[in-house]
Amino acid sequence: MSLDEAFVDLTGCEKLHGPILKTAKKIRNEIRDRLGLNASIGIAKNKLMAKIASVYCKPNGMLWIAPGKEQQFLAPLPIKRIPGIGPKGCARLNRMGVKSVADLSHLSLELLEETYGKWGASLYRKARGISSSEVNAETEDPRSISRETTFSKDSIDPLFLASTLSYLTEKTAAQLRSNGLFATTVTLKLRCSEFKTVTRSQTLGYPTAADHTLLKTATILFRKLFNHRVLVRLIGISFSSLTAHPYQQEDFFDLKDGERWDQLYQGIDQIRKKYGFRSILRAASSGNARRK
DNA sequence: TCTGGGGTCCTAGGACCC
């Protein structure tokens, strides 16, 4: 699920590993012995309940929610214990008088769906401990890849901002290539000193992982957003609509050119693998890199 | 409780096509 969290489906593993609780204990002991780290384990009949259980018994705990006892366990909990209910959602529900999961479970599906749309429908199910999300061992390709940076001091210097953008773009594009992916949509993000955040995005005619194409687009978006008057606190770049299969219809007479770009970036990636990312940078990126 | 960096998913409006 993340760097330090995972789901395991132990359905049908009793013959191999013994009772589930014993297996969980073994996992926890092994993590402690081999890594010297504490871990919490939630055991339940689906991912939603297992997650809630593991958070509930933090730190270093273990909690089993017996099948059929889901509602009973959830009822007294505050709604913020339900994954997907954050500060905003919690406040909205509170205003309706909904504080506990029991309160939530008294609301009808129709009302929740009418008031909150898809989110409401999902709350109806979650309040009852219902979830059909499967444990999936396959790692899927990411939906987006991004880099952003917050400056130690807000900046209005266009050259500095442009070189930071160039550097972040190079960094993100390199990750794109190392994942064997190509991006179709480029999104630029700026946050001003008053914390207002704005984004501008553009979808290209074809997927690419080439620095020069991505940077050209990022620069156009930056010019659209940056007005030279407001101090910038954060700048970020994101690539999305990713695909592993570029179908790029090359210009018939331009085929050679595309190949040469590919070779260039492969060369750059190899140099960086050997000598580090900063061993070779675009000139435009160096204004930022030198400062670090 | 806030900040920062990396993600996901959803919504809503507009353009465009049939």
Next chain:
DNA sequence: TCTGGGGTCCTAGGACCC
């Protein structure tokens, strides 16, 4: 030429998670 409905894609923003 205009109207309407349905669908898809793009864009911008926001909530949430770790």
